[in-house]
Amino acid sequence: MSKVLVIAEHLNGKLNAATAKTVSAALALKPEAIDVLVLSDAPDAVATAAAQIAGVTKVLTSANAANAHAIAQVLAPQIVEIAKNYSHVFGPSTTFGKDLMPCVAALLGVGQVSDLMAVESPTTFKRPMYAGNAIVTVEAPADHIVVATVRTASWPEAATGGGAAVEAVSVSAALPTHTRFVELAAGKSDRPDLQSAKRVVSGGRGVGSAENFKIIYDLADKLGAAVGASRAAVDAGYVPNELQVGQTGKIIAPDLYVAIGISGAIQHLTGIKDAGTIVAINKDGDAPIFEITDVGLVGDLFQILPELAGMLASS
Ligand code: FAD
Numbered sequence: 001m002s003k004v005l006v007i008a009e010h011l012n013g014k015l016n017a018a019t020a021k022t023v024s025a026a027l028a029l030k031p032e033a034i035d036v037l038v039l040s041d042a043p044d045a046v047a048t049a050a051a052q053i054a055g056v057t058k059v060l061t062s063a064n065a066a067n068a069h070a071i072a073q074v075l076a077p078q079i080v081e082i083a084k085n086y087s088h089v090f091g092p093s094t095t096f097g098k099d100l101m102p103c104v105a106a107l108l109g110v111g112q113v114s115d116l117m118a119v120e121s122p123t124t125f126k127r128p129m130y131a132g133n134a135i136v137t138v139e140a141p142a143d144h145i146v147v148a149t150v151r152t153a154s155w156p157e158a159a160t161g162g163g164a165a166v167e168a169v170s171v172s173a174a175l176p177t178h179t180r181f182v183e184l185a186a187g188k189s190d191r192p193d194l195q196s197a198k199r200v201v202s203g204g205r206g207v208g209s210a211e212n213f214k215i216i217y218d219l220a221d222k223l224g225a226a227v228g229a230s231r232a233a234v235d236a237g238y239v240p241n242e243l244q245v246g247q248t249g250k251i252i253a254p255d256l257y258v259a260i261g262i263s264g265a266i267q268h269l270t271g272i273k274d275a276g277t278i279v280a281i282n283k284d285g286d287a288p289i290f291e292i293t294d295v296g297l298v299g300d301l302f303q304i305l306p307e308l309a310g311m312l313a314s315s
Pocket of ligand 1: 203204205206207229230231232233244245246247248249250260261262263264265266267268271281282283284287299300301302
């Protein structure tokens, strides 16, 4: 029987929703147990939240000042020590997991299953390749611990209502000092997190400038949405690259995705394949984005958006 260790992603004492999605993937294995590991300097609040996830057997915590920041090289040896009791180690395929899990796999001497999107058996999984244009079935060796990143856009958050026990564990692994936290440079925003937002409004090259992007931020704020962008908009310097959606940006699955002045290149569409309702505003009626939209508005964004904002204000 499988025993899965899920690595909790968290920031500032808050559990990231990617963890509950990773638990969903773990549940698909029908395992004997799913334990969530919280590595932090102060794990209590995160552990309490993780214990609420339905299907979690136990939450393990390791409090260590060295875990104040999620540095892959520091976290990985601790995970490897605990992983010895498990058949599978899963982390989310987010920036956090993509950084951390390959280190875990390397220290365990196994190959990593990346972007797990479906479970066929405890060692057989489906994952996308070629920017999501092909789905490949991969088989992990049965006699090794399976290390995988879970494609969060493919899995719903596991329900809450669980009541797992929380257990502090001590870890004796020697931690490297060659990699240290220096500073975190991140844009400050009160908007929802792009990766986990239920609604996302994205702008592309058609928006035309950083100043014009205000119209995108305004619509996002009216909808309570996160802001995203195409790579062309990022490359042109309209917005920071943490907002990029797509193959080389963030893969997201909001309930509502609004693409404004975005043509719909395959590399962009890869990032929104699992979105619920897709709306596009583009002045070119032949833009490829319209092939995948649920609602398409053909017209000039600078005319349509103020009209839309007016309607939202009066509704
Ligand atoms: P464009 O393709 O230039 O489209 C702009 C659109 O705006 C047009 O359709 C135009 O009709 C419309 N428009 C212009 N003015 C207006 C107006 N006033 N009103 C309404 N509509 C208007 N791209 C990503 O987005 N994410 C990725 O992660 C990504 N990764 C890549 C990885 C690789 C290896 C490669 C090769 C490319 C990648 N790209 C990625 C780039 C991708 O191929 C496209 O170049 C990019 O997505 C185009 O961005 P865009 O749609 O904003 O720009």
